[in-house]
Amino acid sequence: MTVRTDDREDVLILTVEGDVDGLTSPRLAAAISGAYRALAGRPLVLDLSNVQFLGSTGLRTLRETAQGPGPLRIVVDQQRPVIRPIEIVGLDQILALYHTVEDAIAAGDLR
Amino acid sequence: MPPSSERQLGNDPTRAPGVPTLALVLAADWISPSVARDRVRAWLRANQWSPAHTDDLVLAVNEAVSNSIEHGYQIGQEDPPGQQTIEVDGTISRAADGIRHVEISVRDTGSWVPPTVDGHSNRGQGIRLMRACVEHLTIDGTSDGTTVVLQRSMGMPA
Numbered sequence: 001m002t003v004r005t006d007d008r009e010d011v012l013i014l015t016v017e018g019d020v021d022g023l024t025s026p027r028l029a030a031a032i033s034g035a036y037r038a039l040a041g042r043p044l045v046l047d048l049s050n051v052q053f054l055g056s057t058g059l060r061t062l063r064e065t066a067q068g069p070g071p072l073r074i075v076v077d078q079q080r081p082v083i084r085p086i087e088i089v090g091l092d093q094i095l096a097l098y099h100t101v102e103d104a105i106a107a108g109d110l111r
Numbered sequence: 112m113p114p115s116s117e118r119q120l121g122n123d124p125t126r127a128p129g130v131p132t133l134a135l136v137l138a139a140d141w142i143s144p145s146v147a148r149d150r151v152r153a154w155l156r157a158n159q160w161s162p163a164h165t166d167d168l169v170l171a172v173n174e175a176v177s178n179s180i181e182h183g184y185q186i187g188q189e190d191p192p193g194q195q196t197i198e199v200d201g202t203i204s205r206a207a208d209g210i211r212h213v214e215i216s217v218r219d220t221g222s223w224v225p226p227t228v229d230g231h232s233n234r235g236q237g238i239r240l241m242r243a244c245v246e247h248l249t250i251d252g253t254s255d256g257t258t259v260v261l262q263r264s265m266g267m268p269a
Contacts (some may be wrong), residue, residue, distance in 0.1 A: 019148075021148075022177045023144070023186055023188075025188065055170065055177060056174055058114060081169075084167075088240055089239055
């Protein structure tokens, strides 16, 4: 799993690639915590479009970090290995999910 | 002259074509869930299992192996690996009606007590995922260890 940070003026984007499992989810949690500290009022977009696998430890990370200091917007496309576990445990009812990074960024314009 | 796969089936109608068994011994290490996923995925692919069913079984196996590490052997995500092992065994059989049946067992020698599914604990979530991904799930916990058995059926490959 790799996490890339895109630090923009109006938004912070974390792009995650690979597998989020028991081995890698602590690193994802650390990356999200670090991003929250650097937010300074900006929204955080977590792009999971290129995640190949998401297990319960990754779901736990998403659940625990969803309530951060800024709005966490999560991008998932219809990639089954990611959306399916989120839906099975009902996290789709809790997380702010978007289909594209552009949609996630634009969501802030509604306020 | 029938194709070779049918010829192999001739003497044993319960045997499916392809690679009928999988046997893994994994370390009590957080690298092991990914090893199990890769091996189970390759095995099911070799047996022409559908991508959607394969994803489900891979997820279920991931959860069972992760449970063995985290709860059976009490190895936290930041802890060093343990000396124990986890055995993953799979078999594919074929019923007379052509429906194939996969059974994957995940066995540890630890001591985790199956939790109730309360929805929010990580253990409950892992079991929820397993339950949603297979047709039959059994979790047999004894003082000697825990065995999770995952079962799912599928029609013959086209």
